[in-house]
Amino acid sequence: MNYSKRSMGELNGAEVTEYTFTNNNGMSFSSMNYGCIITKIIVPDREGNKENVVLGFETLEEYRENKGPYLGAIVGRVAGRIRGGQFELNGKEYRLNTNTPPNHLHGGNVGWSEVVFESAIVEEDDSIGIRYTYHSPDGEEGYPGNFEITVDYLLTNENELVLTYHGKTDQETPVTVTNHSYFNLSGNNKRDITEHELIADIDRYLELGEGFIPTGKMVHTENTPFDFAEGKLLKEGINNNYEQNRIVGDGYDHPLIFSEGGSHSAILRDKESGREMSLITNQPAVVLYTGNQLEDHYRFNGVSSRKYLGVCLETQGLPDAINHPEFPSVVLKPEETYHAETKLKFRVTE
Template sequence: MKILDKLFGRYHDESVIEYTLVNESGMSVSVLNYGCIITKIMVPDRNGKIENVVLGFDQIEDYIDLAPYFGSVCGRVAGRISHSQFELDGEVYQLTPNEGSNHLHGGKKGFNSVIWETESIETENAVGLKFFYRSIDGEEGYPGNLDTTIVYLLNNQNELSISYEAVTDKKTIVNLTNHSYFNLSGNIKRDCSEHILQLESDRFLELGSDLIPTGKLIDSTNTPFDFKHGRLLKSGIKSDHPQNVLAGNGYDHPLIFAKKGENTVALSEKESGRTLLVTTDQPCVVLYTANQLEGPYSISGVRARNYLGVCLETQGLPDAINQPDFPTIVLNPEEVYRTTTKYRFFSNTIGV
């Protein structure tokens, strides 16, 4: 196992380094110190052909200018915050709006667009990277100095784990995730409509016209949001369900896990034979089928279009700070925010 590094570009006169974690099983993961961005995940298909299974760019300027959050860590708070504001202990905090009047994925200077301090990790069974960033009191409108540490660790079982930890010196809110767009066909040979998703979830959050949860949980049984027995993503993309149509013909929805504790999401693509198992301790996964990806640019030589990838954003419930019935995302000074999500790749398929 080894760690390689190379200069990827410059950002505000700082070096952007691409680190590549390599295991002994034919898998590698490339990550930037800018935004903790995963640029590539190289894994074999059923025939042993190693290809990239995430969307990414080849130069730093595209990550800065186009900003579809490819592979990045989103924070301080992932997802949308209604009207870019929230209240804590009677004080109203105004955040930076960056999607109309709403605040998305941490704002204009979110965790996806800063340089992180980086430290290599090498053990007998894994290689990895430890990233650190201090978000100062008032950054993007958030209270408290927040010290965040994120660890990416790759082992020989083709498993990448991402561990998040944060502490604050003032009561604040935190909800972190990774925003990788997966495409298991390899090197974007096909879109994600034929991917099969399976997870134990019986409810999802209803979205309003601004894609922010209304607070209502909807029973997913016998709907395009029922993934208990495996479902092709195209069934939601082509669905006339009002929530699929509202999201831009597809998914952009928080799926609530049926049980508390550790849960697993399975994503597979039959033609390549690849399967991804995502295991998390978070209460939900936001399923996004890249319904708004189309644009006048290319991704590794492929013209950007909708449905080229699928995001599985494990996190606390979006806009939880403005929904009193949702599990809290408040972090107190005496507490430690701590969560882990693991991504393990196989060369087989799950049934539909």
């Protein structure tokens, strides 16, 4: 196992570095300390062709100029939307920056997706990767408490990429962190993701209302386009008249809730390439987003962007949970440690 690094430039006096890690099988991933962005994941198809399976830009400038997709980045302090950019905690009302008026999205105007993290190489017996750390000060984007976040990306010789997040706060604060990578298992963006199949251990999804904000209603997936228990092609949620698929731009942009007592897992497959990615997490939900809002002026690794070119599987707490006491809490207390983990394992099928 080995690694290399290259300079991507400077931002506000801090050097931005891209690190590339390779395991003994030749699988590799690359990541920048700017926003903890995963820029590449290189895995073979069934013919042995090693190609990139995430959307990414080539330069720091492109990431800085095209922030909207949150391409490959960490999002926090709270992933997802918060209604009205406000919440109440311990009798006090907090107002956050509303970067998608009137709501708050993915941490605000300058969320963790746009800061430069401290970084250190991590080498263990059968894994190698990077540890990112950042101090989020009290009041950043309106959030209470000083928050210390640690992000680990570790690559194993089992072709696993393990994403782990730890955090501590000195005041009660909401937190749920995720990675916003767009996967395309065709390799090098040769095809869109409409023919990708998803199998997922979920039994409910969150109904969305105006502004893609959860209404609070958890809908059972049976007999809906959200029933992935036996597997479903993503195009089935794109090419139908189901209202929840229509209101997000013809596709998915929904929190899927893992079955209680289940495996908290999902499998994404591309039959033509033979690539398969399995996901296991300790989080209660995964936001399935099929790139419905991707704009055509982007270029990802030389390929012009378009709707459905990538799919996100954002493992996290439920969006807007801070305003829904019936949802599992995302409030972290000073005596607690935030811990979230998602394991991505890549393989090929015949």
